[in-house]
Amino acid sequence: MSSKFLIVGLGNIGVEYEHTRHNIGFDILNRLSANHDAPFSSDRYASIARFRTKGRELILIKPSTYMNLSGKAVQYWIQKEKIPVLNLLVIADDLALPLGTIRIRIKGGSGGHNGLAHIEETIQTQAYPRLRFGIGSAFSKGTQVDFVLGHWREEERDIVEKTITKASEAILSFATAGIQHTMNIYNAL
Secondary structure, three states, rough: OEEEEEEEEEOOOOOOOEEHHHHHHHHHHHHHHHHHHOOOEEOOOOOEEEEOOEEEEEEEEOOOHHHHHHHHHHHHHHOOOOOHHHEEEEEEEEEEOOOEEEEEEEOOOOOOHHHHHHHHHOOOOOOOEEEEEEEOOOOOOOOOHHHOOEOOHHHHHHHHHHHHHHHHHHHHHHHHHHHHHHHHHHHHH
């Protein structure tokens, strides 16, 4: 088993997208990199940070390709770093899950998420691990895009912070204890 893991946080680059629901992948990786004193730097198709924990190397990337072309960055970095697809973990927002919930899966469809759809299309498989971060669906008909690209409401921020912590812990568990163990613990919370 390879001791290298590629952790991909999905989001869009640009100040207007910072800390929006759609950029939760970036926010989770920012927390993880800060906790491990591993600053991000610009590289090909992504901002990248690296750190080691318990004999594992975690390579964190925030694609700079915009959400709908996330597969370009994922494909480039799994090839460059020679990372098996089962050591890839993609973090994305999910409207179908209530706020405060995370779900880890070994594989699955895109669920209408453009970033996941492009990754699947580019790496030619749905069989890659993902961590879905519930953002809820508290929006009225026709306002989904505004909701997804919108900022968290004041009353949501505490839950979001706690869930970012939980997601960060789940990522470390994925790399050190394996996906099955991680799913057993974190999908039950």
